[in-house]
Amino acid sequence: MAAGRIPLVLLACGSFNPITNQHMRLFELARDHMHSTGNYQVVKGIVSPVSDGYGKQGLVSAEHRNAMAKLALQTSDWIKVDEWESDQPDWTETVITMRHHHGCILKQYQQSTGPSPQLKLLCGADFLEGFRVPGLWQPEDLEELAGAYGLVCVSRGGLQPERAAHESDTLWRHRRNVFLVREWVRNEASATEVRRALRRGLSAKYLLPDAVVDYIGRHALYTDASESKNQGTLLRPLAKQYPPGGTGGSLG
């Protein structure tokens, strides 16, 4: 490892429903970017699929989502799937997942000399938009995410992460921990689009690794029925905020 560089682990949390080439591109783009700063050596990438408890519409079981991610990453020598988050009984706040992984990494690097390893959240620009959704993020969690860890955010379509970073006081305060990566070519083959194509019996080949396409075919995963799953259910982070019967903190 280049002398003096900070070992860096990139963690991507998300539905991965299913994992796509676009997701894996995030890792490649982020790694290149962080290396080019001269300050970091990316040592590992972690894909952490969200647990079923998240309650998002159309979310197929974690068992499948983990299996597909594993297949997709067979040929990667630095990105791995981690099932800790999806194994938890309930949906887990992102910062809790980060605390867990940061703990693991510190243990791994306990014996080594040199700078202490860091963990940063890897995400697309759409993720930053989520900070503006009332109740989706606790202010103290956002503070911990940006302050204690940091983000590597890749632009997506027309969304410019600069704007979202600019509009959040927390992110702005920790702007030195927020790395914005420009993806110059638009590649909008998102998991949503992939599910849409599959529902309609259209091809998703070359949007996902072949092994994932095969897996989906064998298990007949994405259908009209699967897309209706969790319809009408409140997303778990929001449900936690506003338990039935109570009015939650900020409603007054």
Next chain:
Amino acid sequence: MEVVLIACGSFNPITNMHLRMFELARDHLQDTEKYRVVRGIISPVGDGYRKKGLIEARHRVEMARLATKTSDWIEVDTWESLQPDWVETAKVVRHHYEELKAAQRDQGEDGTVSCGKKRRMEEEHPSTNEAQPPQLFLLCGADVLESFGVPNLWKPEDVEELAGHGVVCITRGGSDPEKFVHQSDVLWRHRRNIHLVREWVTNEVSATHVRRSLRRGRSVRYLLPDAVVTYVKEERLYSAQSEQKNADVVLAPLARYADAGPS
């Protein structure tokens, strides 16, 4: 009606976007319930094309082969790339159409077994006319369709011939192929043979972008099939130097048609 799709281009290198075009075209045509796509052909252009940054055909062909290993219907054809000089696309299509017709004839000459089979097939698929070879459609992006209007890039009679066979055009962000068809008399006359496929999911991953990334030491993983990424690395293709190839040379079609002058 059976259809074979043929894509001509540099494939410098082949990308997931190229491969997606085939999948999108097939889905689109079969959705009309008029066509059954039976084969896809990738025909990399010969080195004689003299495009800037065009690396040797043998590499481009090999990458396309690696990329289509996992496809059960798309294959690479080297005829065009093996010709000593650049070959007009219309000639390439003509060549392949002749091959399809010949294959059809060979099938028909097999004797009584074949006759019985033909009759059974006609009963099972009454709409299939076994005497007809499959239609050959040129598969391309909207940028190619619009290039029909660039002076000295295409011969008018070639555009006529291609449109006569059929064209499947995948829209690419920023182009308006419908408008272009409308504005071209030749294309408009053959509008029923021109199938425009709307790509709702913007995908601007071009070979140009891939080459640029490689020159700059950036990862192109997941933009191309893994096998192609490995090949590019092992053969050390695509550098600042390779991008300068043909920099001082005129593109073959422009050279050929400009020389011809007014007839």
